[in-house]
Amino acid sequence: MSWIDALLGRSRPIPASLDQLFGLSTAGITLETEFDLKSTGAAAVSFRPVTSGEFSRLQSEIDALLQASTRDAPLTWTTSTDSFGYQWITLRSDDYSNLITTMHMVSRELQDSGFGEQLLAAIVQFRGPDSRIVYWLYNYKRGTFYPFVPAGNQTRDNALEVRLTGVLNGELNVEPDLTKWYPLWGIPL
Amino acid sequence: MQRTKWYGRDAGLQVRMAITMVLLTAVYLIFSFVLFRFTRVGGGFWFGIGSNRDDDREGGNGFLVILLVSVVVAFVSHLLVMALSRYREFAADRGSAILTGSPDQLASALLRITGTMERIPDQDLRQAQPLSALFFAAPKKENVFALFSDHPTVQKRIERLQRLGAQMALR
Numbered sequence: 001m002s003w004i005d006a007l008l009g010r011s012r013p014i015p016a017s018l019d020q021l022f023g024l025s026t027a028g029i030t031l032e033t034e035f036d037l038k039s040t041g042a043a044a045v046s047f048r049p050v051t052s053g054e055f056s057r058l059q060s061e062i063d064a065l066l067q068a069s070t071r072d073a074p075l076t077w078t079t080s081t082d083s084f085g086y087q088w089i090t091l092r093s094d095d096y097s098n099l100i101t102t103m104h105m106v107s108r109e110l111q112d113s114g115f116g117e118q119l120l121a122a123i124v125q126f127r128g129p130d131s132r133i134v135y136w137l138y139n140y141k142r143g144t145f146y147p148f149v150p151a152g153n154q155t156r157d158n159a160l161e162v163r164l165t166g167v168l169n170g171e172l173n174v175e176p177d178l179t180k181w182y183p184l185w186g187i188p189l
Numbered sequence: 190m191q192r193t194k195w196y197g198r199d200a201g202l203q204v205r206m207a208i209t210m211v212l213l214t215a216v217y218l219i220f221s222f223v224l225f226r227f228t229r230v231g232g233g234f235w236f237g238i239g240s241n242r243d244d245d246r247e248g249g250n251g252f253l254v255i256l257l258v259s260v261v262v263a264f265v266s267h268l269l270v271m272a273l274s275r276y277r278e279f280a281a282d283r284g285s286a287i288l289t290g291s292p293d294q295l296a297s298a299l300l301r302i303t304g305t306m307e308r309i310p311d312q313d314l315r316q317a318q319p320l321s322a323l324f325f326a327a328p329k330k331e332n333v334f335a336l337f338s339d340h341p342t343v344q345k346r347i348e349r350l351q352r353l354g355a356q357m358a359l360r
Contacts, residue, residue, distance in 0.1 A: 082315075084315040141318070158309045159306060166351035176344070182314035
């Protein structure tokens with residue numbers, strides 16, 4: 001990135017680095033201390049549908065990968081399809097950092113298998129003190145994070161969402177454009 | 190009965206900042222005036238005296254130097270005035286937050302007034318993404334033009350208020 005780009009605030013449209021997902025490990029600690037948000041142990045990766053043949057091959061590859069990783073800490077996973085036809089790999093583990101690492105691994109596997117273009121978003125679920133659910137989404141295309149707090153009846157708690165990003169600006173690459181904070185309704189988590 | 194000053198502790202600071210701004214603007218205006226005068230070739234008021242003869246060539250170099258210095262000083266003082274204006278806005282936010290004791294509510298009010306929250310969409314990502322060709326455009330970061338703005342961005346103001354809230358919570 002040349003100095004002109006830095007001056008004008010432009011960043012090259014390079015493919016977003018998956019390694020940014022690891023930022024969620026430290027961000028989880030900040031979220032807990034600042035907002036008393038605790039991970040529910042659930043996370044997911046969603047991607048645009050692939051053909052059934054490809055999908056079953058992918059599934060067995062990921063199965064094998066996850067089998068290897070769960071030797072250290074217990075982790076369960078399921079696959080599903082949502083109403084839009086997008087596919088989901090849902091991960092559950094009590095070990096938060098294992099959850100994040102596995103999510104990264106699955107994303108990596110999808111990308112390496114040539115499905116990088118189909119990746120939609122990675123989601124991590126948290127629960128607040130008043131048992132409200134908070135999701136942090138990672139948009140693979142833009143390489144940015146943003147919060148999503150459903151408030152029942154297809155509405156969101158926008159005030160809380162903006163407040164949540166205030167403390168995390170250094171740790172995560174938060175999406176600066178609020179018009180891109182698209183929610184995901186009906187997440188299978 | 191406790192008597193509290195109505196203007197608060199920061200009043201002296203506000204007065205001093207206002208004076209500084211006036212002085213800086215005065216410096217800026219003086220140098221802009223000098224600049225203006227020098228661009229009127231040969232017709233400038235100050236240098237009309239005794240430069241009707243061929244000494245103009247030598248005097249020309251002096252003109253150029255002072256011209257350049259004026260440009261630089263005018264530019265720098267402009268930036269400083271802008272920076273001070275932004276600082277004042279942050280200070281005003283901070284003052285209000287301390288007075289009300291609730292920076293969180295101030296942040297919410299700020300979001301509501303600027304219509305920030307309304308920009309957050311309700312449309313599902315799975316519907317939006319395939320349609321938007323501009324989705325892949327890299328997000329615009331803050332650039333050098335922020336130096337020239339006399340207002341801090343809403344995002345920065347919220348950030349500061351949140352930091353203040355965290356500090357206040359610790360006490």
